Amino acid sequence: MYKETSIKDVKITGGLLHEKRMLAAGKTIPYIKKALNDEIEGIEPSGAFENFRIAAGESDREFYGLVSQDSDVYKWMEAAALALQYENQETLAAFDEAADLLKRAQQKNGYLNTYYIIHGLKDKWHYLKESCQLYCAGHLIEAAVSAHQVLGRTDLLEIAEAYADYIDHCFGPEAGKIRGYDGHAEIEPALYRLYEDTGIDRYKRLADFFVEERGRKPYFFSEEPRNTNVGNNLVYELDESDYRHSQSHLPIREQNEAVGHAVKAMYFYTAAADKARLDHDMDLFQHVKKLWRNVTEEKMYLTGAIGSSAYGESFTYPYDLPSDLMYGETCASIGLFLLSYHLLLIENDSQYGDIMEKTLYNGILAGISESGTEFFYTNALEIDPERCEKRQDYSHLKYERQPWFDCPCCPPNIARLLMGLNKYIYTGDEHNFNIHLFINSEADMNGWTVTQDTVYPRAGEIRIRVRKADSTPGVLRIRVPSWCGKIRIKKNRQEIHPVINRGYAEIEQECWMEETEIQVDMEMLPRKVYASLQVHSLIGKAAVMRGPVVYCAEEADNGDLSGLFFKRKGNLSGDVDLIYAEGYRCTKKETGLYGCEPPQFEDNAICLVPYYHWGNRGKGGMCVFMKER
Ligand SMILES: [Zn+2]
Known part of the structure; x- marks a missing residue:
């Protein structure tokens, strides 16, 4: 505690x-x-x-x-x-x-x-x-x-x-x-x-x-x-x-x-x-x-x-x-x-x-x-x-x-x-220092001096410098996010493979008085996310995330959103501010309310922006989970 x-x-x-x-x-x-x-x-x-x-x-x-x-x-x-x-x-x-x-x-x-x-x-x-x-x-x-x-x-x-x-x-x-x-x-x-x-x-x-x-x-x-x-x-x-x-x-x-x-x-x-x-x-x-x-x-x-x-x-x-x-x-x-x-x-x-x-x-x-x-x-x-x-x-x-x-x-x-x-961002006591959030910051607490340099969530690289005032042993813990598939950790430029305990990479040292540099590199690629089948409204739909950030499609970039589908196994490209997903737009020649003509699907890239960013460009629709075929 x-x-x-x-x-x-x-x-x-x-x-x-x-x-x-x-x-x-x-x-x-x-x-x-x-x-x-x-x-x-x-x-x-x-x-x-x-x-x-x-x-x-x-x-x-x-x-x-x-x-x-x-x-x-x-x-x-x-x-x-x-x-x-x-x-x-x-x-x-x-x-x-x-x-x-x-x-x-x-x-x-x-x-x-x-x-x-x-x-x-x-x-x-x-x-x-x-x-x-x-x-x-x-x-x-x-x-x-x-x-x-x-x-x-x-x-x-x-x-x-x-x-x-x-x-x-x-x-x-x-x-x-x-x-x-x-x-x-x-x-x-x-x-x-x-x-x-x-x-x-x-x-x-x-x-x-x-x-x-x-x-x-x-x-x-x-x-x-x-x-x-x-x-x-x-x-x-x-x-x-x-x-x-x-x-x-x-x-x-x-x-x-x-x-x-x-x-x-x-x-x-x-x-x-x-x-x-x-x-x-x-x-x-x-x-x-x-x-x-x-x-x-x-x-x-x-x-x-x-x-x-x-x-x-x-x-x-x-x-x-x-x-x-x-x-x-x-x-x-x-x-x-x-x-x-x-x-x-x-x-x-x-x-x-x-x-x-x-x-x-x-x-x-x-x-x-x-x-x-x-x-x-x-x-x-x-x-x-x-x-x-x-x-x-x-x-x-x-x-x-x-x-x-x-x-x-x-x-x-x-x-x-x-x-x-x-x-x-951090919790701890004189023997433990726990890093929960990745934010550029300097901490001076319980005898620990820790700085974090990162552009997270734009990228998954974090440079942490750690020093402790006294010569007692201590454990540094770094949260490994559940979204993270690949993580590399270096201590003083040497790759290490720390124990992962309850989702934290644990780095234990007898003494932290000399500055120790920890480099964390989490692979942060765009990925599709699907809901449990118990969420009935999301069956057949997918969303895109990158790191902890959820993305959405906006009408401002894509026009009418209602006919857009993600392509199953389609590529996701782009980076932090803009992700492109391969997809389709459905079209139909018949104009009546109901008819026998099935819709056609044309290739159509879907442009995605961070959800927190949406709604800053005037009136328009937005969608996180989209149909996939
Ligand atoms: Zn409120």
Whole structure:
């Protein structure tokens, strides 16, 4: 088991993700601040900052937005705090201003939620199923912990601790407290982070309570009062699917299948993984791992997208993975990335790193435009613009990234994930150094000094230089991705054949005090990928990947995509930015709706681009899995 890596121990120095981070720091984060402050014309209003001003008694406007609106500010603050690992006066001033505003809006007892402060506090803990109060509090806590860790700031931490203390005063198993939890998990992983940052036990106890209480009978959501101005005030019966939606149908230790809202599920399982790690509870770990495997082996798209159904933004049944009418929220892929990392801290196995890079280079990166100011909320693997525009049941799917949303959860979530990427590349302690992601970076942690030089995922060559401060033995582990068929490793220019243990090449040395150079060369050729026959919608179809990157065909390069087929055993040529696949286009002379003439197939090369790159060239269709003959 390993502790979370400190963000300050790792610097990202170049490459694709560095460019995306610079874009997020320079463009996305200032843009989101303006959007939340209603300074951008022509996009959905937010009201998020104004709500805090109203709550502080500094504005007489009315609350605007969803009950979760505060969380947008908190996620932006976390992204901004993380971005301040690079100097930026504008972001620093905006962060200072936001922290001051929060302080003024916070109640004397520590409570801080603008919806309830503005609408009256009497019934604030009623209807937790939908009120998102603890969800918002969780994002405040995460922002505060990140600001403390990156900037050494305690102002936001004091606000977050005061609120966490008040929540602790109100919730718990003790008589007189509410034996309840939030409809959207998030307070749980946040409280574990707060505990690990401050060492204060009561935050862990409260997180433990929330993790174990969810799903116990009698169901809290059927018992809790609902006389509030949030949502539907009528008393009605909840059914099984209502509980499954928030993973509150069973206690965590009795859950065997990932169900319900995909983002809620990922955050909840992440907290359960934290509890397992902190308590060395391997039984709980096995349960969470089982849920993770259920997701990654039966309910995940090739791109790391999860959530097959727009209804409830949720999981459905195993192998139900339609490419077009799906959901795949960007936040859900981010959640799967985070869950995988938190399991990786417990068990150093390459399957977690494989999923981290799959989600990162596909489902997550696709969520943000090249300009840094447009975003996908849903991430389908096949888009037909006409269908999106003309069919109501496809209206949640877009052929172009959007400048903003009514519920803008994804934009600040991508920004905070990118800006916090430092901590996910490596784990270790004084005797072990594990490399999970291949990103140009420098690490200085636990006495190890490691640098990575690579252009990954453009190519599979990585040069690693390693040194250790003391003369004790140590093991360097390098993840061998599951996509990689051929790998060559050299140590100080001599080829070596290290043991591969749980998907990691292990290089052991008695002493690492002198710099050791490791060269890794992974063959990275384009390849076709086929789904299990259990995914009925993908039978007879193939997709193309190169390294961890999924490719897609765009109308911009290929014209109409509907009549294109891959040629079975056809060549794949080209490189990183553009792959050509041998294929066919079908044609027909008959023009009637139905007729007896079979289509003809003409040779037609299919041009493929990285999936994360799609949708940056105006209106047009896109397709990942294509028919093959
Ligand atoms: Zn989202």
